[in-house]
Amino acid sequence: MEQIYLDYNASTPLDSEVVSAMLPYLTEHYGNPSTNHFAAIGAKKAIEHARKQVSSLIHAKTAEIIFTSGGSESNNYVIKNVFETFQSKGNHIISSRIEHPAILKPLAFLEKKGVDVTYVGVDEYGQVSVEEIEKAIRPETILISIMHANNEVGTLQPIKEIGKLAKKHNILFHTDAAQSVGKVPIDVEELQVDFLSIAGHKLYAPKGVGALYIRDGIDIGSFIHGAGHEQGRRAGTENVLLIVGLGQACELCEQKQAENERIKELCRYFWKQLQETFPNCVNLNGHPEERLPNTLNVSFRSYIGQEILEQMPDVAASTGSACHSGVVTLSPVLQAMGVTAEEGKGTIRFSLGRMTTQEQINQVIARLKRIL
Numbered sequence: 001m002e003q004i005y006l007d008y009n010a011s012t013p014l015d016s017e018v019v020s021a022m023l024p025y026l027t028e029h030y031g032n033p034s035t036n037h038f039a040a041i042g043a044k045k046a047i048e049h050a051r052k053q054v055s056s057l058i059h060a061k062t063a064e065i066i067f068t069s070g071g072s073e074s075n076n077y078v079i080k081n082v083f084e085t086f087q088s089k090g091n092h093i094i095s096s097r098i099e100h101p102a103i104l105k106p107l108a109f110l111e112k113k114g115v116d117v118t119y120v121g122v123d124e125y126g127q128v129s130v131e132e133i134e135k136a137i138r139p140e141t142i143l144i145s146i147m148h149a150n151n152e153v154g155t156l157q158p159i160k161e162i163g164k165l166a167k168k169h170n171i172l173f174h175t176d177a178a179q180s181v182g183k184v185p186i187d188v189e190e191l192q193v194d195f196l197s198i199a200g201h202k203l204y205a206p207k208g209v210g211a212l213y214i215r216d217g218i219d220i221g222s223f224i225h226g227a228g229h230e231q232g233r234r235a236g237t238e239n240v241l242l243i244v245g246l247g248q249a250c251e252l253c254e255q256k257q258a259e260n261e262r263i264k265e266l267c268r269y270f271w272k273q274l275q276e277t278f279p280n281c282v283n284l285n286g287h288p289e290e291r292l293p294n295t296l297n298v299s300f301r302s303y304i305g306q307e308i309l310e311q312m313p314d315v316a317a318s319t320g321s322a323c324h325s326g327v328v329t330l331s332p333v334l335q336a337m338g339v340t341a342e343e344g345k346g347t348i349r350f351s352l353g354r355m356t357t358q359e360q361i362n363q364v365i366a367r368l369k370r371i372l
């Protein structure tokens with residue numbers, strides 16, 4: 001039986017063109033990019049080329065891109081360093097209840113240091129309210145951090161409107177775009193964000209590499225102290241191999257914009273097939289329209305998602321609930337959306353990607369019919 005991968009929101013396979021771009025940096029360009037002799041030239045040029053590739057995808061300036069080890073580091077960099085830099089102005093941060101742990105855990109860490117965090121709620125579609133964020137703003141608010149797209153249900157947030165609000169009140173604004181970069185068009189100027197986090201392994205690049213957009217003119221100091229790498233913001237010899245992979249992946253995302261439309265139509269086809277095959281049994285979680293093109297989060301009523309997947313070991317997907325000793329615990333995202341345990345226990349997130357085919361979707365539907 002064919003193994004079918006539908007967990008692209010968890011991690012993507014490497015694009016073959018990304019692998020090809022990386023290969024020379026395993027054998028040929030071995031020099032330290034911080035040195036000035038012949039062995040460094042290729043590595044140094046590769047890093048700056050990758051920086052251009054990343055900046056082009058999100059319409060930023062090349063110098064506004066800092067390479068990191070991934071989305072978690074980028075998020076930690078912003079949250080902790082904004083507080084360290086601007087704590088004399090205030091100690092209040094606004095975020096949401098549905099953020100990734102890479103946001104929530106650093107915020108919890110800062111709360112122990114006296115930071116006051118307001119976590120705004122979401123509606124039944126998993127979307128924050130701009131009005132609620134505005135009500136939460138105080139004179140001592142120094143940062144707003146709201147994810148661009150939710151990793152579980154795929155709902156897109158009104159980042160552009162929040163960006164305008166942040167500018168109006170002179171508050172720094174960060175968005176975790178790990179799930180959205182490469183899937184939907186992003187223009188940092190249009191969104192009016194000051195910081196934007198990118199994770200390589202969400203867009204067909206390797207694991208262990210990411211990037212952080214920091215708007216020109218904003219100085220929040222160094223995250224890792226040492227030598228002057230990455231404009232003095234992140235010490236440590238650059239991982240040229242992974243950076244090249246991220247750069248190539250970003251360029252491919254620009255070149256393959258039409259592929260997102262194919263995936264979107266395939267996702268719609270999947271949802272239609274589920275509705276027709278399991279009428280009165282399946283619910284859609286997340287916003288029906290303002291969502292990632294590849295994400296389908298559904299609940300099968302009267303079933304447990306984890307048990308369904310256990311009966312389909314050759315299908316890779318994720319659940320929105322955990323079942324231990326007969327007790328079902330919903331994810332914080334579903335809880336924040338007001339989903340009850342009875343409604344949410346049958347939740348499965350299917351996330352599609354470039355390698356997903358209609359035949360694979362048909363096979364999954366057939367396997368679900370045998371189980372349900």
